[in-house]
Amino acid sequence: MTGAAGFMGSHAVDRLLDAGHEVVAADSLVGGYRRNVNDSVRFEVCDLADRTAAANLIEAVHPEIIFHYAADATEGRSQFTPLSAMDNNIAAYLNTLVPAIDLGLKKMVLVSSMSVYGAQEPPFDESMPRLPEDVYGAMKASMETATEHLAQVHGFDFAIFRPHNVYGERQNMADPYRNVVAIFINNVLRQRSFYIYGDGQQMRAFSYIGDITPTIVDGGLSEKSNGMVFNVGSDEPHTIEELAEMVRRAFFGDQDWPEGTAPTYVPDRPLEVKNAYCSHERAVEVLGFSNLMTLQDGVDRMVRWAKEFGPQEPAYLSEQLEVGHDRAPVTWRERLI
Template sequence: MRVLVTGGAGFMGSHAVDRLLDQGHEVTAADSLIGGFVENVNPAAEFVECDLADREAAADLVASAAPEVIFHFAADATEGRSQFTPLSSMDNNMVGYLNTLVPAIDRRLSKMVLVSSMSVYGAQQPPFRETMPRLPEDVYAAMKASMEAATEHLSAVHGFDYSIFRPHNVYGERQNLADPYRNVVAIFINSLLRGRAIHIYGDGEQRRAYSYIGDTNPVMVDGGLSDRSNGRIFNVGSSEDVSINQLADVVRDVFFDGGPWPAGLEPKYMPGRPLEVKKAFCAHDAAEQVLGFRNTTTLRKGVEAMVRWAREVGPREPAYLPNSLEIGGEHAPATWREQLI
């Protein structure tokens, strides 16, 4: 089967490329390389560097790849930062997605597998279930909610199949250690590799369930290809919700072999971020019952695997984008403005 994976040089997308190739599919991996890396791409895949926000480039990509199925991982997934970069969030999420989907529909796309986000639930009471409404609390979540709705509407009119996955707080090997705006597990690990203290927003009692890539990747790929997922939305991720403080303790325990924080590396607490949701984690009954999804990796085991990999690749200097905030830079977290991470 001919499969196009957008965001194919990124963290989740590159793992999907590997699994699809292992299953014998003909895979094209497309990526702008803003947050992805060519070295993540399996050499057995056809790689195309492409900015999906460019309508003509996206149409050319779809024409050359001629996909029967598209896995759409491409995203500007900087949830907190989207409050200060709404225009680029729109371009790199909603616009890029429609620039890919529309020409694919015109070429008789069989199925779209949209990788969305738990953020569409907003501040509702967790655990979030797929039956809950979309109530986004930030610009990124609003883009993802719009992408989901557009997929449903266009499918109803034009007749292609789709499935939507809402992974949450995924971490693991190949995550971008240089990104200072998102992915707290990677930020914590990279800070410690660089001999820097970690920073925690607010009181650290925000609760999340961190999901290991080795658990989420198989169900999104296999489930996405299965007819059982057609027309459905699935939460995908860990059910082990912990506070940011507890996550920091796990990272410390793994990184320092069970010892205390070394002097000078104790966590530093910063003011909370605007509109940050305090509790966000999901129920996964639908994925378990329909697709056979199972979480097999504890947070401790997943962090151990990621720390081993991060030590192999080495620390990364944070890739700040100091001139990229479009509005309200004075309201941005000090860790961004002062490049503290």
């Protein structure tokens, strides 16, 4: 399990352990935290972007199945940190996959992303071409196609999952570059206003972690997923403004925002896809996927967890963005989040 100290990977580790599997959890801790990792799992700190380190880990573990969750998943930031997007997405992935193939890998379960659909007309379904509109999506698309080609030539099984807009307990609230639900909640905890890009009418279907983890883990282990690509996530699109309202209700019920905490509107983000949500028919039919959580209920749960966890200081990159610092969204440039 790569990316095991991250938000989604750590939940997947828990599910695999609960089912009695032998798991080795790996993460570089660049975006994840040791505290997320189940105490009873073997945990290896490893930067998979380092080819030698990745090969040594794979050699030591001889994995039968790899769940690859590791990523630099900062989609919006990837236009400004494309080298990190390359190192931690495509390079880290191939560094993990390639040595595993000759050591008897049976199956690769790749956690990809809805970003591979780009700006096509939603709802996206798996028959649509890969037309990414940003660097992160381009990396995920190339990870997917490389998997398909390598599997064909070298004879291992694979399954590809494309989640979208996942939120829930353990999401990194300190990341100012991604995770809108976590950013909104964290700023309310910090008693500050949060920022909405553009007019707030962007549509997303936010997916609760507890709804999608079972399908990726159990579905990934099942032969039914072999050679297939699946969208997984919520069918309930909402605007960013509606999300902001739900966060307000989760904290303050019928009351208005307390003084100084109502959302602030700032200009659009470069290359932000306006409307993005998916059809999940294939995952429902083949893997029995179902969504149980409404967005308001999921936000209520996350707010309960976040209140216990406490407000987090936003963790900006220690150095400047890799390229075009002056063109980055004002919230990052001026560290407003």
